[in-house]
Amino acid sequence: MARYTVLDLAAWKKSGKPFAMLTAYDSTMASVFDQAGVPILLVGDSAGNNFLGHENTIPVTLDELISLSRAVVKGSERALVIADLPFGSYEASTQLALESSIRLLKEAGVAGVKLEGGVRVCEQVRALVNSGIPVMGHLGMTPQSVNAFGGFKVQGRDSKADEIIKDALALQEAGAFAIVLELIPAKLAKEITETLSIPTIGIGAGINCDGQVLVWTDLMGLTPKPPRFSRAYLNLRQEMAEAVGRWVLDVESGSFPSAKESFD
Template sequence: MSASTPIRTLTPASVLARKGQTPLVCLTAYTTPIARLADAACDIVLVGDSVGMVLHGLPSTLGVTMEMMILHGKAVMRGIQKALCVVDMPFGSYEESPAQAFRNASRLLAETGASAVKLEGGVQMKETIAFLVARGVPVMGHIGLTPQAVNVLGGYKVQGRNEDAQRVMEDARAVEEAGAFAIVLEKLPRSLGQDITECLAIPTIGIGAGPDCDGQILVIDDMLGLFADFKPKFVKRYATLADDAAKALAAYADDVRQRAFPDAEHSFGDKP
């Protein structure tokens, strides 16, 4: 191992061992500079298929491709030193069969250098998750609101309310039994998030699933306030960077139009 080889302090096994301990801090990242910032603060950095909406302007995650995930996965890995990097498997890359899932998951890990993949689905994905884990692919599960199934679910609705809680609980148990090392719980009632967390031996990562999960994740652009006109209920904004950026751009445009920039400080003189 060379002196420049990153020493990753978090692995799927060490994340699994964090069950019930200090909550896991997780954020998405899609670029090298943001990955460096996230790496300093986070335990897990997810290269989410949300990249399609956040960076590429797609209306949903359904148009995200393997090539996009590999491109952004490579970029994120260049910025990570210690955090566990997980890459989302995009829609259509794993649902057909366990063999298809392994083909694409192994490609994601080999070409990006990430340590694990994440895929959506519970009971119906149990066989696929088990197939991947048995072949050396660490898997993070994702149940509740699964954005890739948004057309079937009828929109971005809270899942697991009332009698629907049993279905979500069965999904959670199936993902654990299949061998996933952790599971994302998205948009669930707080009480169900707590019940699942207490029921499972693997860590739960909440996004709109209440404070009782073993960790939390947000889309980094949401929590930094880079989207000025969209804020899900479960998002807390820790900054308003869209406002700051708009002010900076307006100041730059004004300086250019008034020939105040570049000034002497930002111009080159002739050589003596």
Template sequence: MSATGAADATTVPDIMARKGGTPLVCLTAYTTPVAALAEKHCDVVLVGDSVGMVLHGLPSTLGVTMEMMILHGQAARRGVENALLVVDMPFGSYEESPSQAFRNAARLMAETGCAAVKLEGGESMRETIAFLAARGIPVMGHVGLTPQAVNAFGGYKVQGRGEAAERIGRDALAVAEAGAFAVVLEKVPDSLARSITAEIPIPTIGIGASPACDGQILVVDDILGMFTAFRPKFVKRYAELGSEADAAIAVYAEEVRARRFPDESHVFADAPKSGGKETA
């Protein structure tokens, strides 16, 4: 039974048991209605710190706060009953020490009702992940391109090419050995993702990695065409809601200016017609 109390809800052990099996379907969500849609089809719903960029207009994830993650985590929780809900730990909330990480992870779980947290980093986070796991906080790792370290990387560049592949491999193994239940591999070469997936005992979740990963995750606003500031190579658009919304708003604006909206069907009379029903 998960944090929702639903007997058939997906649990952390359920996710771990999917290693090498049917690929895990994971998607971000930041609001109640989108989370409700995502959980109908997904095994994992992630409240990612990408919310800072796609909903709040920040230039990166570095400005995301605990309060933002809690607010959106609570919203997503109201829409999720059966999927595993995971919430990102924001930049600066866990790097200082394992104790700092525990306090903030415990707060995220207590105030959002999520089942697990996700944090970025490999070998440098080994002690922190082990500290959290030993205290009952399930951790999803994240290695390769870690967006919170974008300044250190010099941009959103592919990680793990050439000699750097060994470092990424060590990071993934460290995360697994420390007790994480799964690890996100972001923007790493296909061959490296395949090798890591074959070598470590926990599920790998790819984003710009490989179809051989144990699961895949994307940002919901990317796949729906709502976030258009930039489009990574690894994103596939499954809809173009952004352009559809733009067209709809344009028609609305035109009708308002031409006084075609509202018309008689959208306004209220002094009294309802005899025998008729008036909708809200």
């Protein structure tokens, strides 16, 4: 079967069908999520603090995202794969944004890119869209601006709400095909979703967005201190620790490998 495309998202918005997006950073998990029917896989720079051991997303490089994205594309068959433009790969100029995005499409095989910011990045969005590169926006608690925000905090309360609405409309006008809304009040996310003709994808933004996204390690219960907006459907961290512990004991006791796991 063919992969999902940005046109599918537009159709889901029009019909009112909610949809899911999940992060992925390697081919094995991409294959599992693809098999489960997740229509959109995001190779996020969230790999920084969920896969690469960094404190936040800022240290993640374009070369790292290309490598991770290539693996996710190879591990999936049906999902639309979108990759983040990491910090420092698009802000300086439209030319830099174009060069970075071309590398992600050519070297990794992704179908589009995601970048953070509103009005300030619309010139980059237009340049990418005019070059045939689908762009997903990202507003609210944009992790690449964590230092400016003073931490991971809810955005868009009080007077800041109008600014996020303005940014969302600007991204839509610039040609973005969807916008992630992160850590903003549910009421504001609902207003933005009803105002825009393009889909919104919420993460900590309430139930009224067109779609929802989570970091997969939060979903599976691997994150030691998950954010409030996530929901763990498994306690995989404990289950994996127990399984590995049993294997270690088998090795130490001399019961692994057995004859069944050995060769003549």
